Amino acid sequence: MLQTITKRSDFLAANKGLRNARAGFVLLTRPNDGAGVRFGITVTKKIGNAVVRNRMKRRFRELLRDKLPQFGLPDHDHVLIGRAGGVERDFQLMSLELDRALERAREGKSDPARGRRPRRGNQNGNQNKGGSASGK
Secondary structure: OOEEOOOHHHHHHHOOOEEEEOOOEEEEEEEOOOOOOEEEEEOOOOOOOHHHHHHHHHHHHHHHHHHHHHHOOOOEEEEEEEOHHHOOOOHHHHHHHHHHHHHHHHOOOOOOOOOOOOOOOOOOOOOOOOOOOOOO
């Protein structure tokens, strides 16, 4: 039986595990110390309004309930993070993409960590990059 992840700390812990990105979603997987196969879904407000986000979550829930009992990693947390193209994406295509992402996770493979660090202010020290601040 699948369990749902509800604690924020579990979502944050999953973010430190394997990451496999696809066009419609990002799959995070991480061992959970024998808690069984668990899943969680995250869709941010950047994706759209509540109707769009809820539709995406329903689609993800259906995908995970269909795939995880057979192809999920035992004693792992699986978190799907919605991406902008996920709502309009064909369901069968997303199903195949989830199969591939789970297969990569089973092999212990993850996507490279390029550009995953959040931006914090001005990193280069260029205060006035666009134009000149000098008066005439």
